Amino acid sequence: MSSHSRQAPRGVALVVGARILEYCRITSESSVPVPRCSNPGISPPGQSGPSGRRPRPCWHCPRGVRVDRERLSHPPLPDGATTSSGHGLTTYLRQSWTFPGAAGVDRGWRGQRQFVRDTGLVVTTALGTQLEQVVWIGGGSGSGKSTVARRLAEQGGMRLYSTDEAMSRHADRMCPAQAPLLAAFRTMDMDQRWCQRSPEQMLETFHWFAGEGFGLIVEDLLALPREPVIVEGFRLLPRLVAPLSAAGRSVWLLATPEFRRKAFATRGSLWQIANRTSNPELALSNLLERDRLFTNQLTTEVETRGLRAVEVDVELTTEELMTRVRQALE
The missing domain is CATH 3.40.50.300 (P-loop containing nucleotide triphosphate hydrolases)
Incomplete structure (x- = not known):
């Protein structure tokens, strides 16, 4: 290992591993019951929305609840204004842990996770600009x-x-x-x-x-x-x-x-x-x-x-x- 490289703390690695397991859980096609949301368009994992596409996770609902974008009663978030619900493992982890360039953001992972828990939002440069x-x-x-x-x-x-x-x-x-x-x-x-x-x-x-x-x-x-x-x-x-x-x-x-x-x-x-x-x-x-x-x-x-x-x-x-x-x- 290079002298300039750093080994990730064991605790962080364990948390990332837990996030991967969580992602696998919410994207599985199992028949395990999931919470229902009062917003229109919600359907459990494995069911397609009216558009025929597989619905995505609702941006402000608990993970495991999925929603078809075309049936949302609220407008979709613009590019850059994202949440911890992603469209792939890499996106999911990146959006769950990173706050690139937003003014006033605590860049420590503890502060980032707290903001996500409080609001359901992940701050990005685009969101801060808007x-x-x-x-x-x-x-x-x-x-x-x-x-x-x-x-x-x-x-x-x-x-x-x-x-x-x-x-x-x-x-x-x-x-x-x-x-x-x-x-x-x-x-x-x-x-x-x-x-x-x-x-x-x-x-x-x-x-x-x-x-x-x-x-x-x-x-x-x-x-x-x-x-x-x-x-x-x-x-x-x-x-x-x-x-x-x-x-x-x-x-x-x-x-x-x-x-x-x-x-x-x-x-x-x-x-x-x-x-x-x-x-x-x-x-x-x-x-x-x-x-x-x-x-x-x-x-x-x-x-x-x-x-x-x-x-x-x-x-x-x-x-x-x-x-x-x-x-x-x-």
Whole structure:
């Protein structure tokens, strides 16, 4: 062996071997039952779609579920925007492990695998290029994201995409295997959601806070015309946005608890959810604490990744907030 060559760590070799076995499993023609997807066109391995061709793995469903491209209800990903479901062993392994050239990507295999697990997407140079016109504004509920994004879009003549408005549509498109936390949330009544669990449990199990459905946001953005767009919403988690965002194109608004409560009261939504429970005071307390914990989590993620943020408190006027956001995006 050449002195310049390096031997792959034994652990990595074992993991690659496991990936090969997994690929063989999902491409086998066995009659082992596989999960069904709520998206149209899904068929188990070994069955052909209406086009007569063997269907390919659905890009955002669990491996083992296969879908015919012509029957997808959503547009196919463009060239370069791929997932860990490939069309051959080499492609499968390459797409499962490599992130060539995307801005802000953790190139270590642990970071790469985490991003794939969270989103179902593999970042490539082409995907990063197609989203370079996007401005990302994240933050917890009641932090002023919608107001800031709307004003920036109006002043700059940009398209506005609200992740909140897409939540219902995205939730309807995901099957339980894709979004297990969402499926569990749907089975709960209002008391089980907001009164019978701790704020910590609410934070850990809330589907949008866990990144479920983020791949559908990316899909929506890829389907838009290639023009500047502002994306806003609490679903924009720093760990998921960072690999896709160009430098200086993302910011998170981190509201203090006092600002958040004032914002909810001003818009008349402070008791909107709590009043639908048997104990509104407890539900509201839990909700506000959960949101405080979520903001703390965002703060940690932003600081860890060296991203930009603006603290929002009750003393800050709307114009001052707008100025700070513009500065953060320069």
